[in-house]
Amino acid sequence: MNYFNLKKNKALLFVLFLSTFSALAQEKAKPVFKDGEAQIVPLFDTPDKWIRHDLWVETTFDTDGDGKPDRMHVSVTRPFQTETEGLKLPIIYETSPYYAGTAGTAPGTFWDVKHEVGEKPPVARIHPTVKRTGTRPIISNSLIREWVKRGFIIVHSESPGTGLSQGSPTVGGINESLAPKAVIEWLSGKDNGYTTPDGNEKVKAYWSTGSVGMTGTSYNGTLPVAAATTGVEGLKAIIPVAPNTSYYHYYRSNGLIRNPGGYLGEDVDVLYDYIHSGAEDKRAYSDKTIRDGEMAKGMDRVTGDYNDFWAGRDYLNAIKPMKAALLMSHGFNDWNVMPEHSYRIYKAAEAKGLPVQIYYHQGGHGGPPPLKMMNRWFTRYLFGIENGVEKEPKAWIVREKDASSNPTPYADYPNPDASDVKLYLGAGGMAQGKLLTTQPTKQTPEKLIDDVSFSGSDLAKAEKSDHRLLYISPVLKEAVHLSGLAQVTVKLASSKPAANFSVWLVALPWSEGTGVKLMDNVITRGWADPQNNKSLSKSAPLTPGKFYDLKFNLQPDDQIIPAGKQIALMIFSSDKEFTLWPKPGTEITIDLNGTTLTLPVVGGANALEKAIK
Structure with a gap:
């Protein structure tokens, strides 16, 4: 090779290098899938660059009596590429009444259980107050570290009457279903997002694909079920963990006054006080209207009968509109939120023909499915990747001596045999x-x-x-x-x-x-x-x-x-x-x-x- 050709080849190599470098520099982040699961993408795994902001979503109800629709406080965590590259991604959403703190459980805050069956409790209980905690714009850090790096946006919201969300807690009332519905509608393109709780400046979820999944444990697992019963279009899949699907079944049992394990004397009004962390100037109205009005009239600690109050807090009664794919998780030895709560919704969703799976372990309260199961579920229904989860066994039971990450598959639950x-x-x-x-x-x-x-x-x-x-x-x-x-x-x-x-x-x-x-x-x-x-x-x-x-x-x-x-x-x-x-x-x-x-x-x-x- 003569000098001229060598020089020419070097020039060509340099041009090739520059073009390759330019292509790499312009590489855009995108989700990656392997074996039906969303993989960790290094370009997303940049916590210091994640965009975190909050806003308020307007609902269709007014439960704090101020004559204006209540707005829910919402926070968002998303990869920076949703801003710099116009990337749109699906959402994993968790909502809760617990984020801004809870009341204490000092003596007297629970009902006195030392009395005859069928008689009124002898002593009125004490009503504790909640000191609100938390710093904007971060509502919670749950889910974020695991899922943002896999190409999901994480959204949190505070339940009505808690934290910086307006309204009143109702412990299973219809507003606790309509609140996450409003947030999901905003994530799906509805023009009901605002930069402040009372102002008129709008904010849009331009980075959302409109596909939303929900998960959470205990009360946080109840609210995905609540949202799903509204039939809201954008909610594609839910993974409730140990959800309370009926407050009657939580506080009563076949007509009997029966508290959840570990919370002797708890009732629906006790939980109301425990979570009521909303605006201090609105609490008196909510206490009078909800706790001392609707709850006092309907909860009935004398007979324990099932009535309209309890029927309105039973999500099985509202399941007809549900469309979301359901992966349910519960422990057979959960004596707080007992395993019937998951069973009854799972069987009803299965009867509706919805995609369903149930994961039961042998432990107590809480315990999500293995990450692999959750990943496959969200990948299938939020990204639309055909990974075959809907054809897999419906029931996954952790056997007595096995790790929770190693469930045994069965055709269904109960075992068809x-x-x-x-x-x-x-x-x-x-x-x-x-x-x-x-x-x-x-x-x-x-x-x-x-x-x-x-x-x-x-x-x-x-x-x-x-x-x-x-x-x-x-x-x-x-x-x-x-x-x-x-x-x-x-x-x-x-x-x-x-x-x-x-x-x-x-x-x-x-x-x-x-x-x-x-x-x-x-x-x-x-x-x-x-x-x-x-x-x-x-x-x-x-x-x-x-x-x-x-x-x-x-x-x-x-x-x-x-x-x-x-x-x-x-x-x-x-x-x-x-x-x-x-x-x-x-x-x-x-x-x-x-x-x-x-x-x-x-x-x-x-x-x-x-x-x-």
Whole structure:
């Protein structure tokens, strides 16, 4: 090669280098997908360059009484390329009443539970106030670190009457559904965004594709369900984690006054006070109108009946317009927001023909699905990537010894291979009666005496007790897999016009010591008010000594009871952790001939017979 050609080739190489460099310099950030999941994009993973700002979205309601539509405080976190390159991206949205702080739980802020069933609480409770916290423009940092780098914009908003959002909290009222709807409509192009809470300067979501997904845990998981029941067009998918889908089911159980586990004496008005962090000058109006008006009139801590107040706070009643794809997540041992909350919405959404999956783990409150599941769900329904999630198994259950990141897939929940097996009671429940697969001949009724000073675990461990009746299966020679809803049908009489009625399904012998979990002992539980034996919405005093038929489901479960254990039904009256605390002495009599336990056994009667014989 002569000098001239060498020089010419170098010039060409230099030109090629410049053009390549220019192309790289002009490279635009865009989402990347692999195996059906949104991948981390280095150009998005620049937290110091993320754009963070806040605004207010106007709603269609006025719940603080000022004559103007309430506006919700909203914050946005997005990659800088949505500003510099005109990039539009989908949204993952979380809304909450908790972001601006909550009230304390000092003595007296909860209802006094030490009184007879069917009587008014003896002492009025104290109403705490919330000291608002938080600094603009950041409402929350949840979700941001994981999802912005994958090409999603993160949006947060504060619920009505909390933080810098206007309006009043209603704890399940319609405004808590319409508030996120308004935000989603703004994200989908509606001209209802403002730079200030009271001004007229508009702001648009020009960086949004209009495709929105929602997630959150507990109350934050309830609100995606609330938003979905409005049928708002932009909401494509939701991943609720341990959502409260009915405030009646949260604070009542089959007509009984029953608090969530760990919050003895909590009720809907207590939660109202706990979250009411909105503008101080609007709180008096909201307290009078919502807490001391609507709630005081409708919540009914005397009968526990289901009424219009509770029906309006039950999202199952409003599910007809729902269009969003649903990935539900819950723990089978969540005794705060119990697993029925997810089950009832999942089954209703499935019946509607919506894309659904459910992830159940064996832990307590909270616990989202594995990141991979969430990523695939949001990638499919927000980006529109055909990754096949809608063709995958519907149920993903974390087995007892497995990590939460390693669920076992099943065709559906309950397990399609499960069928109901009816068991009968054999005499001797004061010590250890029997659970039988065949019905005994006529037996004498058995009696227990209510005494709330004994906890459920104390009663289950006792070899003999006047305060509970216990009926036990033979020792399991093989493991038994339960999946679905256990049901109790009981014929009972009470010595008083009103009484608590509690049932635990337990695995015996009771395990104690290091490493033992609640699920190792308590399979599932249920509670009911015998006064509601004919109607959930109308209770009637019991005639002492008269027998009544009562039927109800226990909480959903999917658990493998290992060989060597015994399945036991424990019947008692007041449950120290969950019910009112009446004075000891109420007698509950059980007619064994009219009482049965139905278990959802994978493999049905043959599997259970094989395990116990």
